[in-house]
Amino acid sequence: MNVKQAAEAWQFDIPDDELAAITPILEDVVAKTAQALDKDLSTTDPIHSFRPTGR
Amino acid sequence: MNLTITDLAPKIESGELSPVELTQQVLALIEKRQPRLNAFITVTAEHALAQARQAEQEIRAGNYRGKLHGIPYAAKDLFYTKGIKTTVGSKILGDFIPEFDCAVVEKLTAAGAVMIGKAGLHEWAYGITSNNPHYGSIRNPWDLERIPGGSSGGSTAALGGGLCSFSLGSDTGGSIRIPASFCGLVGLKPTFGRVSRYGVFPLGHTLDHAGPFGLTVRDTSAVYRAMAGYDPRDDSSADQPYVEAKLAAEPSLAGRKLGIPENFYFDDLDPEVEAAVRKAISVLESLGAELVPIKAPDIAEFNEVARLILLAEASSVHEKRLTERRADFGDDVRALFDQGRFVRATDYLNAQRRRRDLVDAFNALLSQVDAIVTPTIPVPPAKIGQDTLTIRGVEHNVRLATTRIVRALNLTGLPLLSVPCGLTTQDLPIGLQIIGRVWDEAGILEVGHAYEQATDWHTKRPAIATE
Numbered sequence: 001m002n003v004k005q006a007a008e009a010w011q012f013d014i015p016d017d018e019l020a021a022i023t024p025i026l027e028d029v030v031a032k033t034a035q036a037l038d039k040d041l042s043t044t045d046p047i048h049s050f051r052p053t054g055r
Numbered sequence: 056m057n058l059t060i061t062d063l064a065p066k067i068e069s070g071e072l073s074p075v076e077l078t079q080q081v082l083a084l085i086e087k088r089q090p091r092l093n094a095f096i097t098v099t100a101e102h103a104l105a106q107a108r109q110a111e112q113e114i115r116a117g118n119y120r121g122k123l124h125g126i127p128y129a130a131k132d133l134f135y136t137k138g139i140k141t142t143v144g145s146k147i148l149g150d151f152i153p154e155f156d157c158a159v160v161e162k163l164t165a166a167g168a169v170m171i172g173k174a175g176l177h178e179w180a181y182g183i184t185s186n187n188p189h190y191g192s193i194r195n196p197w198d199l200e201r202i203p204g205g206s207s208g209g210s211t212a213a214l215g216g217g218l219c220s221f222s223l224g225s226d227t228g229g230s231i232r233i234p235a236s237f238c239g240l241v242g243l244k245p246t247f248g249r250v251s252r253y254g255v256f257p258l259g260h261t262l263d264h265a266g267p268f269g270l271t272v273r274d275t276s277a278v279y280r281a282m283a284g285y286d287p288r289d290d291s292s293a294d295q296p297y298v299e300a301k302l303a304a305e306p307s308l309a310g311r312k313l314g315i316p317e318n319f320y321f322d323d324l325d326p327e328v329e330a331a332v333r334k335a336i337s338v339l340e341s342l343g344a345e346l347v348p349i350k351a352p353d354i355a356e357f358n359e360v361a362r363l364i365l366l367a368e369a370s371s372v373h374e375k376r377l378t379e380r381r382a383d384f385g386d387d388v389r390a391l392f393d394q395g396r397f398v399r400a401t402d403y404l405n406a407q408r409r410r411r412d413l414v415d416a417f418n419a420l421l422s423q424v425d426a427i428v429t430p431t432i433p434v435p436p437a438k439i440g441q442d443t444l445t446i447r448g449v450e451h452n453v454r455l456a457t458t459r460i461v462r463a464l465n466l467t468g469l470p471l472l473s474v475p476c477g478l479t480t481q482d483l484p485i486g487l488q489i490i491g492r493v494w495d496e497a498g499i500l501e502v503g504h505a506y507e508q509a510t511d512w513h514t515k516r517p518a519i520a521t522e
Contacts, residue, residue, distance in 0.1 A: 006397055013378070014393055022394050029366070029394065032359040037405045046407030047414075047466075048261045 001030060056080065058220045060274040064122040067114065074114070074125030078107035078169055081127045085172065085218050088519060091199055093191045094212035096132045097140050097173040103127065106169040113167065122277045124167030129213040129222040131206075132173040133180055134160055134265075135254035143256045144176040144206075146189045146383045147376055157254025158286050159223060159265055166281045171219055175209030180225060180258045181369060181388045182206055183233050183457050184439070188385035192439050195237060196517040197483055201436040204234035204457070206258075207268070211238035214268050217520030221278045222268045227258045228365060229461030231266050232473040236431035236486025239475045239515060241275040241503065242268050246494050247468030248293030250279075251286030259368035260291075261407070262361070262465045271513050272474060272504040276300050279496060300500035306508035309343030313502070314424035316351045320460060323446050325434045331477030331485040332430045335506065339428065342505050347424050352416040357463035360406045360413070364466070367403040370395025410466045417467045421492045426499055431473040431486030432457055464490065472499040475512040482517075 003023045007014050014022075057063075058081075066072035082100050089095055110125040130136065133143045135153035142148050156164065163170070175193045177185045185193040185208025193208040195201040196215040203212045207224030214222045215238035224231040226244040235242025243266045250265045257263055267282060269275030285294040315336060321329065340346050370377075370392045377384070377392055384392065420427065437444055437453045444453055464471055469490055476487035487506070491499035507513045 001397065003397060010396070012393070012396055013381075018390065018393065022390050025390075026394055026397055029359070029363060029398075032356075033363045033402060033406065036356045036360050037402060037409055039409065041405050041408040044408040044411055046404050047410045048407065 001026070056217070058217060059270045060122055060126055060220050060277055061271065063126060063220060067125045068119050070114065074107040074110040074169065075104065077125065078103050078127055078171065081171055081218060088216050088218060091519065092194050092196060092212045092216045094174055094193060094209045094216060094218060095129065095172040096142055096144070096175045096190050096209065099139055099170055099172050102139065103169050103171040110167050110169065120167040123163065123281055125169060126221070127169045127171045127219045128163065129172050129174040129210055129219045130160060130170055131176050131210045131222070131224050133176060133225060133256040134223055135256070136160055136170070136173065139173065141173065141256070143180065144178045144187050144190065147380050149189070153254070155254060158251035158288065159255070159282050162281055162284070172213070174207070174213050174222060177206035177208065178385045178388045179373070180206040180227065180230060180256070181391055183229065183454055185209065185234070186439060195436050196519050197239060198436070198481070201438050201483070202237065204237035204436060206230040207234050210268055211235060211240055214238070214270065215240055215517060215520065217516065220270070221274055224266060224268055225255060226264045226266060226465065227262045228361060228465050229458050231264070231268070232431050232461050232471060232486070232488060233457060235268055235473040237436040237484060239484030239512070239517070240268050240270065241272050241475070241513065242266065242473045243275050243279055243496065243500070244471040245279060245283065245496050246470045248291050249295065249470070249494070249496065250282045251284070251289045251292050253286050253288040257372055259365040261368065262365060264465070272500055272507050273302050276302060276500045295494050298494070298497040300497040300504070302501065302504045306342050306505040308339060308502060308505050311344045311426070311502065312347050312424040313339055313344045314347050314349040314420055314427040316427065316429060317348050319351050319354045320429040323433055323459070324430060325446055327479045328430055328433060328435065328485050332487055335476040335487045336428055338509050339502070339506060342509055349420050349424065349427065351420070352413060354463050357413045357466060358459065360409050361463050361466050363398055363402060363406045364410070366391065366395035367398040370398070413463065413466050414468070417469060417490070418493070425492070426502055427490040429460060429488045429490065431461065431488040433459055435479050435481070435483035435485065460488065469493055470496045470499055472503050474503040474506060475515070476506070476510070477512060478515065
């Protein structure tokens with residue numbers, strides 16, 4: 001992910017210095033979670049799924 | 056003054072101790088110690104005295120409501136309190152006054168407890184230091200230069216500092232267990248769905264839990280009993296029967312199997328923490344518990360899953376405020392909220408799918424043992440403003456090191472208890488974490504209570520609490 005481009009595309013309006021500070025952290029999160037999510041999860045329901053009964 | 060519920064309740068019931076006088080004494084102590092501890096954002100003196108007067112009248116009239124009647128407590132300042140400012144540790148909600156009480160405060164009011172104040176916290180409950188840019192740093196009663204932990208740091212600074220008999224916290228990635236461990240207190244994160252979150256300001260809606268802090272396991276159990284129960288106003292609330300913990304006078308763990316992880320949980324520990332926890336485990340064995348070596352799943356991987364889920368959930372709560380009130384966030388939490396805006400929806404959902412693997416793994420482990428025992432935090436509390444710390448010669452980030460053991464467990468929703476199990480050579484508290492089966496708060500309270508009966512760590516108080 002190009003964090004700067006994403007921030008501009010989504011109009012997050014984050015100052016450059018703050019964006020620069022979080023970019024390496026975000027890259028770290030993305031890299032580590034990519035490893036954790038690298039599985040076939042297609043038949044697993046996410047936790048906290050929708051219930052048609054509402055409450 | 057001994058502020059345990061166990062000590063105060065019989066005196067209040069018998070009329071030997073006046074709830075009004077008790078409240079006045081506690082308010083006087085707050086006046087004296089608050090400037091050093093900074094435990095409270097709001098001290099609710101008039102409210103507390105009114106509740107205490109009502110309690111006194113009721114007890115004199117023969118209407119004693121139970122162990123919490125007339126007992127002073129502090130609520131983390133994200134529990135909604137009708138007519139009383141609830142800031143969530145933020146500047147943005149600095150003047151917010153809810154129009155209703157949260158479910159937990161409703162229950163405690165019904166039990167006759169006396170709320171003496173709203174305790175400080177890490178801004179928006181999103182951090183572990185409780186260094187709050189808007190309300191100041193909260194101090195650890197054991198060492199005023201150190202953090203009390205967070206995010207429920209004011210709740211444990213107040214309780215550990217001898218300013219109340221119990222307090223309330225919330226735990227999204229360790230925010231009950233971290234400050235309990237750092238302040239030498241008992242902290243219970245109940246099973247997800249056990250305690251209503253109605254009127255508790257959210258951080259991560261699939262990870263948030265409300266729970267109590269106490270000076271002893273028996274006290275904590277009494278408060279938990281009052282807090283627990285189904286609430287249709289909370290989507291996550293579960294209609295499960297409450298099971299009373301059997302807190303025996305004679306400690307015994309005969310017939311109980313306790314899982315001791317062989318991997319992850321004992322890696323990278325401060326040597327004094329490891330020694331204290333190993334010793335605590337030997338005490339549990341001496342009480343008759345069978346120790347069973349177990350292999351935990353890859354917690355480091357699930358810490359990342361938890362991190363991603365929390366980033367997304369927390370940012371979704373604050374998206375609009377980040378746009379409209381950006382300058383009114385503290386730097387550290389604003390950076391976290393910004394990070395969460397970049398999490399892809401598909402990653403969030405797949406993280407919620409992956410989470411089931413951890414739930415399944417822990418449920419499988421807990422089908423072989425009654426509970427699992429680990430350290431609560433790998434390290435003693437850091438100094439205020441300290442960003443890194445060293446464990447066995449290796450430098451670590453304070454936040455990541457502090458949350459390393461506790462964070463992923465919020466993915467499971469399992470009940471978790473932290474009890475004091477030692478002090479370092481610098482007199483800094485160490486905690487023992489007990490992980491229970493789903494809905495088995497009673498089981499972990501019983502293990503914690505047996506441990507307490509065999510040791511005296513829960514009787515240790517910092518100097519500020521006894522002056």
